[in-house]
Amino acid sequence: MARFRTLDDIGDVKGKRVLVRVDLNVPMENGKVSDLTRIERVAPTILELSDKGAKVVLLAHFGRPKDGPDPALSLEPIARAASDVIGRPVAFVSDCIGEKAQGAIFSLNPGDILLLENTRFYKAEEKNDPEFTKKLAADGDIFVNDAFSAAHRAHSSTEGLAHLLPAYAGRTMQAELEALEKGLGNPTKPVVAIVGGAKVSTKIDLLMNLVKKVDALVIGGGMANTFLAARGVNVGKSLCEHDLAATAKQIMIEAASSGCAIILPSDAVAAREFKAGAASEVVGVDAVPADAMILDVGPKTVAAISDWIDRAATLVWNGPLGAFEIEPFDKATVATAKHAASRTKAGKLVSVAGGGDTVAALNHAGVADDFTYVSTAGGAFLEWMEGKALPGVDVLKA
Numbered sequence: 001m002a003r004f005r006t007l008d009d010i011g012d013v014k015g016k017r018v019l020v021r022v023d024l025n026v027p028m029e030n031g032k033v034s035d036l037t038r039i040e041r042v043a044p045t046i047l048e049l050s051d052k053g054a055k056v057v058l059l060a061h062f063g064r065p066k067d068g069p070d071p072a073l074s075l076e077p078i079a080r081a082a083s084d085v086i087g088r089p090v091a092f093v094s095d096c097i098g099e100k101a102q103g104a105i106f107s108l109n110p111g112d113i114l115l116l117e118n119t120r121f122y123k124a125e126e127k128n129d130p131e132f133t134k135k136l137a138a139d140g141d142i143f144v145n146d147a148f149s150a151a152h153r154a155h156s157s158t159e160g161l162a163h164l165l166p167a168y169a170g171r172t173m174q175a176e177l178e179a180l181e182k183g184l185g186n187p188t189k190p191v192v193a194i195v196g197g198a199k200v201s202t203k204i205d206l207l208m209n210l211v212k213k214v215d216a217l218v219i220g221g222g223m224a225n226t227f228l229a230a231r232g233v234n235v236g237k238s239l240c241e242h243d244l245a246a247t248a249k250q251i252m253i254e255a256a257s258s259g260c261a262i263i264l265p266s267d268a269v270a271a272r273e274f275k276a277g278a279a280s281e282v283v284g285v286d287a288v289p290a291d292a293m294i295l296d297v298g299p300k301t302v303a304a305i306s307d308w309i310d311r312a313a314t315l316v317w318n319g320p321l322g323a324f325e326i327e328p329f330d331k332a333t334v335a336t337a338k339h340a341a342s343r344t345k346a347g348k349l350v351s352v353a354g355g356g357d358t359v360a361a362l363n364h365a366g367v368a369d370d371f372t373y374v375s376t377a378g379g380a381f382l383e384w385m386e387g388k389a390l391p392g393v394d395v396l397k398a
């Protein structure tokens with residue numbers, strides 16, 4: 001692994017403004033953070049810099065705002081959660097550039113911690129726009145990137161800043177890369193991947209390379225619906241990106257020629273409402289009512305996934321198999337997590353799982369500690385697995 005600059009190389013930070021990119025894109029329920037893992041993982045970097053007397057300025061995104069500032073996607077409630085986890089005050093300012101941000105940074109004392117508002121409230125962030133990056137850079141002396149889970153994005157706050165300021169990897173970035181290299185650098189075959197979740201359009205392309213690297217790919221969650229639709233199945237009102245059917249077909253062709261088995265759901269839990277306790281039924285995937293949506297994979301599919309896990313020496317998993325936040329649509333994810341955990345505990349499986357919601361699902365199942373490694377990253381971890389360069393990591397290489 002190429003060496004990159006870390007906090008060990010950073011030198012004296014006392015009184016300096018250190019811009020720290022963290023991933024605070026955490027699961028929320030009823031306005032409260034429902035899984036603290038991402039905050040807990042960046043706490044050591046924040047505490048280390050604060051203890052050394054840096055003025056710690058946190059940069060982060062939350063969700064995918066479509067059109068400028070969106071109060072529903074403010075980082076303000078997450079500043080409070082971060083303060084509870086870190087055990088020190090985390091101040092918040094309602095902009096990430098300009099006078100407001102500058103004023104708040106100017107009034108920091110050495111050791112203070114400040115969170116700036118969602119960087120994605122500016123479209124320029126995702127374009128890695130040099131003018132926007134310059135505005136962010138003007139408020140810092142040093143840049144630390146501790147957001148491995150956003151390192152697959154070449155955005156101003158994940159990649160651009162590292163060109164304008166002395167740049168270092170934070171402790172979590174460093175630990176994630178070391179752990180992935182150790183667990184998956186040379187994985188024992190057969191390798192089985194499970195990919196589910198809801199981010200279909202941003203994750204489907206990486207499956208094209210992933211099928212060349214793994215022996216079997218289990219597709220669940222919202223991702224499966226797009227593949228089922230590509231096979232001519234009527235998925236009713238399910239989350240499905242019909243315009244990606246051609247991509248899904250190409251992936252299935254590539255998998256066949258690479259010798260990678262594709263496992264799609266054979267049955268599903270369908271409901272007419274997306275809410276806790278909604279009436280639901282188990283149906284074959286070819287019998288989904290036109291006015292219903294698939295919210296989980298069914299018991300036959302869970303049994304098939306368990307069989308694949310039993311055959312696997314290595315498991316990589318990103319994306320829940322169903323809408324696990326809402327009962328009873330957590331069943332398949334919980335059962336699969338428990339099965340993978342027990343194989344791991346028995347010494348039969350190396351299991352690596354990652355992603356903001358996947359980690360929350362493993363915690364919900366009570367088995368996160370039983371996996372070989374749990375990454376904060378989902379898409380970034382899969383792109384690393386594909387062998388792709390991650391822009392946010394590459395730019396830190398010494």
Ligand SMILES: Nc1ncnc2c1ncn2[C@@H]1O[C@H](COP(=O)(O)OP(=O)(O)O)[C@@H](O)[C@H]1O
Pocket residue numbers: 196197198199220221222239294295296318319320321322323324325354355356357358359377378379
């Ligand atoms: N069949 C489904 N229909 C709708 N949403 C789903 C379905 N299956 C899973 N999801 C949703 O996918 C989300 C997680 O997806 P994603 O963000 O891709 O995972 P991660 O954060 O672990 O990378 C969860 O909020 C879950 O409710």
Ligand SMILES: O=C(OP(=O)(O)O)[C@H](O)COP(=O)(O)O
Pocket residue numbers: 023025063064149150153199202354355356357376377378379380
């Ligand atoms: O939650 C994230 O990724 P993940 O869902 O793949 O775990 C990261 O914060 C990246 O978010 P993005 O996919 O909106 O760029």
